[in-house]
Amino acid sequence: MSRWFALAILCAGQLMVILDGTVVNVALPAIQESLGFSSSSLGWVVNAYLIPFGGLLLLAGRFGDLFGRKRVFVTGLVVFTVASLLCGLAQNASMLLVARFVQGVGGAVTSSVTLAMVVTMFPGPGERARAIGVYSFVQSAGGTLGLLLGGVLTRAAGWHWIFFVNVPIGIAAAALAQRVLAAERGTGRGKGTDVLGGILITSALMPAVYAVVAAADHGFGSARTLGSGLAALVLLAAFVVRQARAENPLLPPRMFRYRAVSGALGTHALMISGMFGFQFLAVLYLQKVLGFDEVETGVAVLPVSLLIGVMSLFLAPRLIGRFGARTVLPAGLVLIGGGLGFLGRVTADGAYLTDVFPATVPLGIGFGLAMPALAGLAMSGATPRDSGLASGMFNTVQQVGASLGLAVLSTLAASHTGALPHDSAARDEALTSGYRLAFQAGAVFVLGALVIAVTVLRAPRRATGDASAAGSASSGTAHADTPSVAS
Structure with missing residues (x-):
């Protein structure tokens, strides 16, 4: 029981970190009005968090090996919690961006060791499959759940509370982690950093x-x-x-010699770029064009989270086990691309039920299929000594792809909108035209991911790659050499 309680603590910390990557999306209009962000700089409220998060995951994971994962996990929670308090207290744009950057540092430190600790806690295949299922759901659906939470908090208490709510949760998680997670000794500084x-x-x-x-x-x-x-x-x-x-390089060049790892990382980067653009731009379309408030916006994107949960926790492992990850992945990418392509036809006088909701179904199902398949393929191509590093690379690519994808798509939308007439009559049409173009570009990103998936990740002639990948996806075959929690 203590292991499952420890898993709950780890996932609570991870969920808090993942949520903060998107919880601000629904509150962006309120933050913009309150702190005076320009339209083009508003994306930095998200990017200031994602950049240090993505850039520091590998280094933070290395610190976990050197100094102990429990110590690193708790330290990350403390940094994240303090930064959340500073975000909520921000009185100007500069203060918010600096605090968001520090928040990203804390998030990277926390997240970098979580998966390794989860895998070490559950060595048995059956238990590990269930534990990884919970972790995968947190990873996949946490972002869209953040949109709902952000809407509720912004509407009920103001945008400051999307950050303040982390403070009691972070304090409790850090205190419980200190008590429940077993102490461990890292390898020490002699291995180099x-x-x-x-x-x-x-x-x-x-x-x-x-x-x-x-x-x-x-x-x-x-x-x-x-x-x-x-x-x-x-x-x-x-x-x-x-x-x-x-x-002792942070990212050994040998890792890119593994075909499955390289192909999975490339596919993941492009898929995440398109999917994260949906989370950001769909919120703006719903609020600025269709007139949704924060809570309505959160409810509007909730179907994506629900479908991701159903697929990643229940159906995806079975489909991957039967048909193989290399078969399931392209199907998921086709659904994601189709959903983004559908959003690429939204209109200024559109309606949620006809213009947005139909896209949430293939997006949720597709992402719930693609994420476990990608994780399995990325881990199946690495040797035991490199599996932990492959896991860190996978998480890093997710954050970097989200950050760069958001920058490209939001800038593309803003640039296109800025070139169109801005009188009151044409405002909604100009905004919608920019969002349409960005959704279409996101679909192109996913199409690129599909090309990589069906070429680079094609099935080997004699190897049992799909079976290996399926096993990795369902049981989380990441290797860790240091026990992290008491059993």
Whole structure:
């Protein structure tokens, strides 16, 4: 029983972290009005969280190996909780963005060790399958659940409370984790820590996203946009060189020699880019064009979370076990692309039941199928010594893809809308036209993911890859070498 209680604590911490990636989406209009964000800079309320989250996952996971996962998990919760308090107290845009950045750091530290601890807690195949099912649901559906929670809190108490609510939960989770999770000793500093690599990859993401966002105000050919893009490329190149020369690199180059890992990561990045764009842009369309309030918006996207839960917890493992991950994944991507394509035809005088709801069904089913299949394929291609790193890479790509996808799609929508007439009569049509274009671009991202899935991830001639992937997806075959909790 103590293990399941420990799992509940770990998932509570992980859910809090995942929710904060999207809980602000519904509150963005209220935050914009309160703190004076411009339309193009509003996306930074989300990106300021996602950039350090994605950039620090690998480094934070390495710290877990060195200093103990329990210590790292609790430290991350404390940082996240303090930053949440500062977010709620923010009186201007700059203060909110700085606090969101610190929140992302705490989220990365917390999330980086959670999966390894879950897998270690449940060594038996049956128990592990159930535990990974719960964890996968938190990972997959947490983002859309955040939209509902954000709407309820914003409507009932104001946008500040989407952050304040984390404070008592974080304190309780940290206190319980300190008591329930077993103490452990890491490998120590002697194994080396690629701190420079972590700094370089995180620093590369910042100007990369800024270059895309700045294009809305200054154009893609402006000196500011091109300069930021060049800085990102230079930092990324420095990171690659560092990984090739470091004694204990943060991201060993050998990982990309595994076909299943590389293909799954590429597919995941493009799929997440399109799906996260839906979470951000659908909220804006519902509120700014259809006139939904915060609670109505949260309820409107709830079908996506419900369908993801049903698929990831119950149906996806069975389908993957019967047909193989390489068969289930393309089917899921086709459904996601179809849902985004359907949203690519929304109109300024549309209605939720005819223009939005029909898209939530294939989006929820498709994402609930694709995520377990991708996770299984990513883990099946790695050797036992690399499985933990492959898991960290998978989570990193999810956060980086979400951040860059949001930047590209939101900037594309804002740029297109800005080029159209802005009188009161044409306002809704201009906004809708921008959202349509962004949804269509998201569908193209998913189409790219589908191409990778059916080419790079094609079934091997003699290997039992699908069976291996299915087993990974249902039982969470990530390896961990250090016990994390008391049993």
